[in-house]
Amino acid sequence: MSDFGFPLPHVVSIPPYPPGRPIDAVAREFGLDPAAVVKLASNENPLGCSPKAAEALRVAVAETHLYPDFDCHALRHAIAAHVGVAADHVLPGAGSSEIILLAARAWLDAARAAVIPQYAFQSYEGAIRSVGAEPIVVPVRDWKPDLDAMLAAATDKRVHLVYLATPNNPTGTIIPRDELERFAEALPAHVLLVLDEAYREFLPDDEQVDIARLFARRRNLLVMRTFSKVYGLAALRVGYGIGDPELLALLRRLQLPFSVSAPAQAAAVAALGDTAFVDTARRENETERTRMAAAFDAMGIETIASAGNFVLARTGDGAANARALMQKGVIVRPVANYGLPDWLRVSVGLPHENDLFFEKLREVRSEMPKAAVA
Numbered sequence: 001m002s003d004f005g006f007p008l009p010h011v012v013s014i015p016p017y018p019p020g021r022p023i024d025a026v027a028r029e030f031g032l033d034p035a036a037v038v039k040l041a042s043n044e045n046p047l048g049c050s051p052k053a054a055e056a057l058r059v060a061v062a063e064t065h066l067y068p069d070f071d072c073h074a075l076r077h078a079i080a081a082h083v084g085v086a087a088d089h090v091l092p093g094a095g096s097s098e099i100i101l102l103a104a105r106a107w108l109d110a111a112r113a114a115v116i117p118q119y120a121f122q123s124y125e126g127a128i129r130s131v132g133a134e135p136i137v138v139p140v141r142d143w144k145p146d147l148d149a150m151l152a153a154a155t156d157k158r159v160h161l162v163y164l165a166t167p168n169n170p171t172g173t174i175i176p177r178d179e180l181e182r183f184a185e186a187l188p189a190h191v192l193l194v195l196d197e198a199y200r201e202f203l204p205d206d207e208q209v210d211i212a213r214l215f216a217r218r219r220n221l222l223v224m225r226t227f228s229k230v231y232g233l234a235a236l237r238v239g240y241g242i243g244d245p246e247l248l249a250l251l252r253r254l255q256l257p258f259s260v261s262a263p264a265q266a267a268a269v270a271a272l273g274d275t276a277f278v279d280t281a282r283r284e285n286e287t288e289r290t291r292m293a294a295a296f297d298a299m300g301i302e303t304i305a306s307a308g309n310f311v312l313a314r315t316g317d318g319a320a321n322a323r324a325l326m327q328k329g330v331i332v333r334p335v336a337n338y339g340l341p342d343w344l345r346v347s348v349g350l351p352h353e354n355d356l357f358f359e360k361l362r363e364v365r366s367e368m369p370k371a372a373v374a
């Protein structure tokens with residue numbers, strides 16, 4: 001017995017989610033000027049958000065005393081027009097994190113299991129375990145989900161859900177469109193496929209998943225997207241699911257009332273209307289990501305080709321490197337929790353932020369014992 005009685009074993013089994021550390025916390029710990037600290041740890045948009053979204057947020061503050069529209073009417077319609085579906089095929093949530101959790105709560109329990117690829121976003125395992133279900137982790141091949149092995153794993157009668165992301169975090173790999181379509185078609189009809197497109201907008205148009213083609217192949221599909229990444233609204237916590245209205249209605253029964261705040265709804269609507277901002281963010285991300293990959297290469301550090309707004313790099317001892325970089329005012333993400341102790345995930349920042357990262361990384365490598373350097 002613990003001091004707190006008998007907490008449920010499946011809750012104790014949930015790996016704690018390790019967030020990127022906030023700038024203020026790091027500045028306090030290491031006695032640094034917060035203005036000089038650079039955060040490249042949470043795949044945020046270094047350009048901020050659209051000025052149109054910021055203005056919508058400012059206006060929304062006047063109605064802080066009112067509960068938000070739980071139906072998210074304006075936002076659902078704006079997303080529906082953007083995606084090309086009817087408004088009843090859209091369910092906004094408090095980040096796609098909420099949708100990840102709702103899917104697990106609606107489809108899984110202690111008698112069931114879910115299939116995820118190795119190196120999948122950590123919240124999937126947390127969501128699966130939070131309801132007492134078992135995660136079945138399928139090893140990747142060449143860093144990419146092994147879709148055939150995942151199909152084989154899904155024949156286990158306990159499996160009712162699959163989480164899959166493209167591009168994937170933390171690896172940045174994508175699943176080619178034809179392979180994904182074949183997978184969607186072959187997966188048993190009773191298994192819910194949750195497709196996470198948090199980084200979709202960073203892909204060139206012709207590499208983005210055609211979800212109409214996926215929905216034509218299976219009805220039991222939930223596509224998730226977010227305003228936290230390219231739209232730069234991470235602080236507001238807003239994302240959404242796209243799926244059959246009947247399926248979304250099930251998720252909605254479990255949703256915390258008013259989980260998407262009114263300022264978040266207003267800013268998200270405005271953000272969708274500013275396509276120029278998204279185009280700029282995508283373009284600058286690609287330029288800087290290419291430059292970062294080349295800089296890692298020049299230092300002899302292996303990376304994985306990334307389609308997202310981050311790069312996974314094999315620096316050697318990720319925890320030690322991340323700590324040493326943090327002391328020098330650069331926050332990046334160690335990924336030992338993903339089973340990648342030798343790697344760091346570095347978000348793509350502004351040009352001067354990326355330059356600072358490489359300057360500090362070179363310092364750290366020259367100061368570090370050889371054993372900690374790949």
Ligand SMILES: Cc1ncc(COP(=O)(O)O)c(C=O)c1O
Nearest residue numbers: 095096097121169198226228239
């Ligand atoms: C693959 C993936 N999915 C979902 C999320 C959750 O994003 P949010 O809850 O901010 O929408 C993240 C955040 O890093 C992510 O990397």
